Amino acid sequence: MSIELLNQDSVVEYLIDKNVISSTDNPQVEVLTGGVSNVVMAITTSNQKLVLKQALAELAVSEKWEADQRRAIVEADALNLFNQLSPDQVPKLVFLDPIRFILVLERVPVGSTVWKSDLLAGVINPDIGAKLGKTLATWHNYGQENPQVKLKFMEDALFDQLRIDPFYRFVATKNPQIEVAIRKLINELEADKTTIVHGDFSPKNIMVAMNDEIYILDFEVTHVGNPVFDLAFLIAHLVCKFFRTDDRLHAKLLANTASSFVKEYEKIRPISPSVAKHAALIALARVEGKSPVNYLSVEQQRKLQSFTKAILGNNGNLAVGQLFEMSAK
Numbered sequence: 001m002s003i004e005l006l007n008q009d010s011v012v013e014y015l016i017d018k019n020v021i022s023s024t025d026n027p028q029v030e031v032l033t034g035g036v037s038n039v040v041m042a043i044t045t046s047n048q049k050l051v052l053k054q055a056l057a058e059l060a061v062s063e064k065w066e067a068d069q070r071r072a073i074v075e076a077d078a079l080n081l082f083n084q085l086s087p088d089q090v091p092k093l094v095f096l097d098p099i100r101f102i103l104v105l106e107r108v109p110v111g112s113t114v115w116k117s118d119l120l121a122g123v124i125n126p127d128i129g130a131k132l133g134k135t136l137a138t139w140h141n142y143g144q145e146n147p148q149v150k151l152k153f154m155e156d157a158l159f160d161q162l163r164i165d166p167f168y169r170f171v172a173t174k175n176p177q178i179e180v181a182i183r184k185l186i187n188e189l190e191a192d193k194t195t196i197v198h199g200d201f202s203p204k205n206i207m208v209a210m211n212d213e214i215y216i217l218d219f220e221v222t223h224v225g226n227p228v229f230d231l232a233f234l235i236a237h238l239v240c241k242f243f244r245t246d247d248r249l250h251a252k253l254l255a256n257t258a259s260s261f262v263k264e265y266e267k268i269r270p271i272s273p274s275v276a277k278h279a280a281l282i283a284l285a286r287v288e289g290k291s292p293v294n295y296l297s298v299e300q301q302r303k304l305q306s307f308t309k310a311i312l313g314n315n316g317n318l319a320v321g322q323l324f325e326m327s328a329k
Contacts, residue, residue, distance in 0.1 A: 039056065073098050075103060091107070132259065133264030170289050189226045194227060227272075
C-alpha cells in the first residue's frame with residue numbers, strides 16, 4: 001500500500017492535527033535537501049525548532065533501490081537510546097507516526113554545518129575525528145555490555161537492503177576478480193552480532209556547531225551487527241575526499257582525521273584488522289555502487305578504483321594509515 005507523502009503545503013496541518021505544534025505558533029516550513037531516503041523538512045515555530053522526516057519506499061538514486069519504510073521506527077528507537085547515552089550529541093525524538101513512517105526530532109543549533117560540506121570546502125579539523133572515535137567506541141561498548149538493549153535492533157533486513165546489497169553484493173557482481181574477497185567481507189559482517197551498529201556513520205550525517213561540538217544524525221540503519229562497519233564507513237568517506245583533493249595540506253589533514261578517529265576509538269575498544277579492507281570496498285562502492293558520490297572527477301574515480309581493487313585483491317590486511325599513503329600525494 002502506498003503511503004501519502006507530506007509536502008510543504010500539507011505538513012503544517014498534519015503536525016497541528018497530531019498536536020506536535022499549535023496553529024497559534026506561526027509555523028514556518030523549509031524543505032531540506034541532500035538526502036536520498038527521506039522527505040525532510042524543517043519546521044520553526046515561536047518556541048520550537050524541529051525536523052520532520054518521512055521515509056521513502058524507493059530511494060532517489062539512479063539505480064532501482066527499494067527500502068523498507070519501517071526504518072523510521074528503527075530510527076525512532078535508536079534516537080531514544082542514543083539521546084540517553086549522548087544527550088549533547090544526539091537530538092531528542094519529539095514524535096513518531098509508525099503508520100506513515102514519520103518522525104519529528106529537535107533541530108540541531110542554527111549555524112551548525114554538515115561535516116561533509118566542511119571537508120569538501122577544506123575545513124578539516126582532526127579533532128572532530130577524535131571526538132567521533134571516542135563517541136562511537138562508547139556506543140559500541142554499551143551495546144556489547146547491555147544485551148537487553150539490543151532486542152529492538154535484532155532484525156538486520158534493513159542493513160542488508162541499504163548497505164550489504166548496494167555496497168557489497170552490487171560491487172561484487174561487477175568485479176569477479178575480487179568477488180571472493182568481497183564475499184569474505186560480507187560473511188564477516190553477517191556472522192557477527194556483537195553490538196549495536198549505527199549503520200550510516202557518515203560525514204553527511206554529522207553536524208558541527210560553531211564551537212566545534214558535534215551532532216550525530218540518521219539512525220535508520222541501526223542494527224545489531226559487526227562494529228567494524230561503522231568504522232569503515234566513516235574512513236571510506238575520508239578516503240574518497242582524500243582522492244578528490246589536490247591540496248597536500250588538505251590531504252594530510254584528512255589522513256590525520258582518520259588517524260585521530262581510529263586512535264581515540266582504540267583507546268576504548270579494539271578494532272578488527274579487516275577495517276581497511278572494508279573501508280576500501282565501501283570507497284569503491286562510492287564509485288561503482290548504487291549511490292555514487294558526485295564530487296570525484298573521472299580521473300579521480302579511476303585512481304580510486306585501481307587503488308581499492310588492489311587492496312581487495314591482496315590477501316594481507318592493511319593499517320588504516322596505508323589507505324592515505326598514495327604516492328601521488
